Amino acid sequence: MAGNISNTTAPITSSLSKLQSLNGLFAIYKKQGPTSADVLNTLKEALLKEAGVQNPNPRKRRKQSLKMGHGGTLDSAASGVLVVGVGNGTKMLSTMLAGSKKYVAVGELGKATDTLDATGSVTLEKDFEHITRLDIEEKLKNFVGDIMQVPPLYSALKKDGQRLSVLLKKGHKVEAKPARAVTVYNLTLQEFKPPVFTLDIECGGGFYVRSLVDDLGKALSSCAHVKELTRTKQGQFTLEEHALHEEHWTLEHILRSLQPCSGSEAGGQDCTKPPEADT
16 A cells, blocks of 8 residues: 555656756746736646646745746736746846847727726727828837837836736826836837727837837827737747647646756846736
């Protein structure tokens, strides 16, 4: 009987040890709906279950059996590439925040919302019939390079340790954060079917696509909000080549796609806490 117990527990212990020994970065696909933190917890839970851990609770930060974090929060309504660090890889997540990101954003002219995207309540409606494709292309030139941008009120930025979006939902009055310098490397109009338009965006860290679309609407003497948002690239990770979909959230698939790191490469900064949003 004792022999049977050791035979069943040995593979579980081995799988968990292998999981806990992972060090590096990989990318997963985040679907629309859940928060980035929710997606990370689902990933951790799936991996711990696969390793044989009974009733894993990925939200417990104390005595964590798996050290994992994500770099660059995606809004709950957004989808696409979410870079994950595991083990010493969590210390490399700051490079994901500073690095280049690419997005495809679908905007809608004529309506502004409090969240600057389709999840919010409409706060303003204006005419958009005067806007042409050429108008949009001309105005987009003003948003390329090093620009100043005011982050959205509904964001992961914090005041007194709480996210602005949480404070707003609780009914607290929140003042806008001051404008800050951000970088846009490329910005092109992919499609225009009034009132809907599609943008291809390549930007640096701390950039908010929602703020860009809101500012663009104002520049066009109208208003606009983000209807859909997909992150197609973050750092070296692309949506098509690297992002693991949920059915592939297994140790085997992660081992195949993991970009390893050592403790020395990771440096001393621990980035396990989810960083601020930049969408």
